[in-house]
Amino acid sequence: MNFKKLILISGVVFFCHQLRAQSIDYKFDFGPGKAAKNHIKILPTTSFSNNKKYGFDFDSKVEGIDRGGKNLLNADLVRSNKPFYFSVAVPEGNYSVTLTLGDAKESSLTTVKAESRRLMLEDVKTKPGQHVVKSFIVNVKNKNIKDGRVVGLKTRELTKLDWDDKLTLEFDHQTALAGLEIAKVEDQITVFLAGNSTVVNQENEPWASWGQMIPRFFKPGVAIANHAESGLTLGSFQGSRRLDKILSIAKPGDYLFIEFGHNDQKEKGVNDGAYKSYTERMKTFVSEFKKIGGIPVIVTSTSRRSFGADGKTQNTLGDYPDAARKVAKEEKVALIDLNVMTAKLYDALGEEKSKKAFVHYPANSYPDQDKPLADNTHFNPYGAYEIAKCVVLGIKAQQLGIAKYIVNDFPNFDPSKPDDPSVWKWPESPNSSLIKPDGN
Template identity: 75%
Template sequence: MSIQKFIKPFIFLGLIVNLSQAQEKVNYKFDFGTGKVAKGYTPILPTDVYGKEKGYGFDFDSKVEGVDYDGKNFLTSDLVKSDKPFYFSVAVPEGNYKMTVTLGDSKGPALSTVKAESRRLMLENVKTTAGQSLTKTFIVNVKDKHIAGGQLVSLKPRELTKLDWDDKLTLEFDHQTALQALEIRKVEDQVTVFLAGNSTVVNQDDEPWASWGQMIPRFFKPGVAIANHAESGLTLGSFLGSKRLTKILSIMKPGDYLFIEFGHNDQKDKGPNDGAYKLYTERLKIFISEVKKKGGIPVVVTSTSRRSFGPDGKIVNSLGDFPDAARKVAAEEKVALIDLNTMTSTLFNALGEEPSKKAFVHYPANSYPGQDKALADNTHFNPYGAYEIAQCIILGIKEQKLAIAKYLVDDLPKFDPAKPDNPADWHWPESPKSSVVKPDGN
């Protein structure tokens, strides 16, 4: 069975080069602060606001302070900082970018968490002591909706305002960051791990919502780029119909990966051929087949468990036959399986019925602006829950002995879903933007 059964076929018209994009600058070196500028670097003052003509600058009304200690090292003797999270954006075309940040303050300690685009976690709690400058490198994937041959990904209205789909690369620095320098370089040598899924996978823009796909970049060093193409509310069928798989296949290289997690919303499809062992199975096999044709490596991921506790105080399966169907497809197609459904059931059982609310969007009224009612969602995760589930994925990568395991960070936390991290000990600097609107999805 072919992909054409589920989406309209298209004739490949050849690669159309966008000359304006081709001429865009893709390498930058920025020196932040009000002091002397290091050789070869572009100075960035607190007044440098992002504009399309210039193509870089502080974004979204960020207010920063410039500091200059007048030291001999021009790159590290000045910096910018703020008492609130701040954003810096650069206009770049689609691709993978190696980001090198220099952090630290000559006169005091600093602590930095760095996110990219739609709150993707890149660096977590990077500490520097007074007088210490620390350089960290990570990879950010930038995507757009254009597909070779003149097609477009069909975006939902909410995606039109997401940082993931705009025409620039944006970094978010938390309010304790002391930023000295930033280098950006487009790279072609990364293994790209594409993510296909729903609201449990997507990069969520707004607090307090989060998904595992936006946490997983934190666990990889350069060598792997995470390209998250998931979106809330999608099924295997609507992912195909909105041309998201077509988009992925158009830029996938041999040796790249596609992680596939669906099921929550597929349960709602009630046509005569719908069901775990019918269209869900057939479509999942199409994803696998098409990726293999490109020389890619498909990985089947069973759906995250919902917070669905039974009378005995243990998680009960609320996903019907869909996790089992995914397991069977992976076995039949001889591809790697990450049994996230089993691991998250273990995780939520270990937390317990009431404490497990700490992993989901359960918040009393007035926790966020405009929230006049309590939030109580047993499907969608908060940042802590998303982080724990991302660690389940990392555990699955190691257990399946996937080649990308060699790119896991050296300081990889020890993790066992039966012994989750204490949410009281986990630190997440919240982003400024929040929403009380529940993401699409079941």
């Protein structure tokens, strides 16, 4: 064998080894019975740790049940009427998650959140004896940039599930979990989100943002990678190397949704302003993402809850929504006018009822809360869910390529006819916080 051929074969072997090293494919069978073929048995006592890279997390308590039967995957399961967590240590990337839910003898109801309370599945019901299989995509990120730099995380981000080294799933309601598969996938369109506290994955109740609700409205084929953070402007997002991080991992055909304005309007430098630094920076985001073959989408800022004497939502964002619209027109990119849609949403609810979309809660609604919460910028889960619907409506209206991946149960939504907040239900996660997110 000549030297060149030997080098070629060695290179192929090394490449294949690298592919195998990057391949992640877990199959778990839950419950005390015999494990299904090629599945890892997960007992109620299987806990995540530094030594065991998968298991129940955060002191979760579940009951193991063995119903018997020929289908080993469905024969046994774990159940709980309280929230529980399951984590798997994985590297950065997009992951296909497939769940087998149901119980041979009892009904079940399941809502699934991933990482920092991203809504993935909503109210999946099974009857006694029924099992359903549901799949979704979870993006896992880290702070490392390929050139050796790192994202400049805020102190509050250092403990967030969004930035740790594992994929965590939260199961709510009355979950009956029989099986779980997690596999790394490379064929997803990734939608990156750049924004502030109205977009970020809020980790604690009762805070929420549209960026953490929107995964629920997409089928496999699209992964939502939320890089937003509370308190940020276009400038501080870029300055903390978050745009660099996105550009380092995005691929041609991916999307970048850009929503800023609330915090930018507080910048008072000589070169600051809607038609100055804000416009210039937004054009930079657009042009840099276009350079890698990506598709930028500009999203105008959500309206604040502020009603005028005429009983209608008034603009508190100055020229910033208009500046964003102009950039979209000049740069010939899609625009989702969330500023207009959220105003319609609040007007439809009315001045008093619109509080139901924001963090407005009487004292003692949450542990150690001795004073009322009254925030007219930041949303609760209901408000975030309705605004995510507005974004999905915008995706359809703009005829973006990812529209074909919107779930089949998404009806035609009209912000002027929002869901009734008294009927809409949300299973709260265990952790809550009284600390207001950065920014206003």
